[in-house]
Amino acid sequence: MASLFNSLILISSLLLASSQGVSSSVQLVKGLSWSFYEKTCPEAESIVREHLKKVFQDDIGQAAGLLRLHFHDCFVQGYDASVLLDGSASEPSEQDAPPNRNLRRTALKIINDLRDLVERSVSGGPEYEVPLGRRDGLASASINEVTENLPSPAQSASQILAALAKKSFDATNVVALSGAHNIRLGHCGAFTDRLYPTPDPAMDKNFARDLKGVCPTTNSTNTRALDIRLPNRFDNRYFVNLVNRQGLFTSDQDLYEDPTTRDIVTSFAKDLELFFQKFVLAMTKMGQLGVLTGTEGEIRAHCSVRNS
Incomplete structure (x- = not known):
């Protein structure tokens, strides 16, 4: 995604005044487009508009805060969202400058909220409930345990099926989880x-x-x-690629080559909703492997550090 800040504030201003005729009267700088997200995220503007309508209904003053933020960014080294950057001891933020010290903090939060909303839409995929109540483990797994329990991109479908069968995952579970590769990057060394x-x-x-x-x-x-095609869109294109023999890793393409999983791959390539349904089931199942509950483990105060 390109910087969303460049469209979020602009859209908020359009909620306050009619935008009819704007596209025909403004000469755009090279690289900009009225329909930039038309293919990658066609719902972006509607998501932003609907959220901002709710914000303004609660406090119309937030519109002024957002417009001021827009102004303060554009007139300082251009419209590049640099006003949003946090600073450090060696490199102060634009927000520390006297003219910006009274910028609305709520305006900054609104931008972050909007970005989160749009990013979730871009990724797409099914929504599903997650069972709660897990507790945190007290020790890290060894390197050997990690290596032994995570499939390699060089493994065949039969090897992965055998490994995950030990965790009670069937072929449909395995193929469905592999669909998460749809929004993944592959390093050259892996293929x-x-x-x-x-x-x-x-x-x-x-x-x-x-x-x-x-x-x-x-x-x-x-x-x-x-x-x-759409690297940030969670859909079933991964399976379409496998059918077209365009899987990146051996572990991907072999799901189509192996007779045990070929029909599953084909069915997911044809039916997005079926894939989503099976993906949710597999994700929920995976999220319940070896969990600690009740008095087991602990609830860490900081995610990266065990409690003292």
């Missing part, structure tokens, strides 16, 4: 073994050629989205 010295025959030839452009050598440090 160049499928490109060099010769491309994996399970890989579409044009896809292999494109990947070589991203990863020209086996030690390239570049990354590539598993779904370059």
